[in-house]
Amino acid sequence: MKKFLVGVDGSDLSLRALRKAGEYAFGVKAQLVLAYALAPVSHLSEVYTGQLAELEASDRKNGEVILRDAARVARESGCEVSVVMLNGSPAVALAERAEHDKDIDLVVVGSRGLGAMASAILGSVTDKLVRDCKKPVLVVH
Structure with missing residues (x-):
């Protein structure tokens, strides 16, 4: 079965990319x-070391909410949906997942996300992913 890996971060463009991925995925099953x-x-810095576990737990909880909400939207496309929490910088983590999962045919992401430079034409995560990923990447604007 074909699989599309869709990077989600809770941004509007990530939601737009998810919906576009759903359209394409439905068409090719x-x-x-x-x-x-x-x-x-x-x-x-080490000053914040005591708060690392708290920050990581908060990010994980935020990720779970984003994945849950994204899965609800994705199921509207009529496709089979699964979710995965990856560790690492988004571009590297997505590229590695795509490379190691031989069933992934396409990676889909929004052109920019929630980062500090969200107004850039092509976000740094997306730019790095497009350059480094060995699988085709669809960037949704």
Whole structure:
């Protein structure tokens, strides 16, 4: 069965990418695999070390909510849907998942997400993913 890996982060463009992926997936009878990446927080200074577990737990909970909501939207397309929580920077985590899951045929992401430079023409995560991913990447604007 064909699979489309869809990166979700809760942004409007990620939702738009999800809906577009659902349209395409329905047409070719592909499964949607929705992925949220838990970005590492270990780069923070030692002053914040005591709060790392709290930050990670908060990010995981946020990711679970985003995945749950995205799965609800994705099921409206009539496709089979699964969710996965990835660890690492989003671009690297998505590229690695796509490379290691031989059933992934396409990676779908929004052109930018919720990052600090969300107004950039092509977000840094999307730019890195397009350059590094060995599978085709569909960028939705």
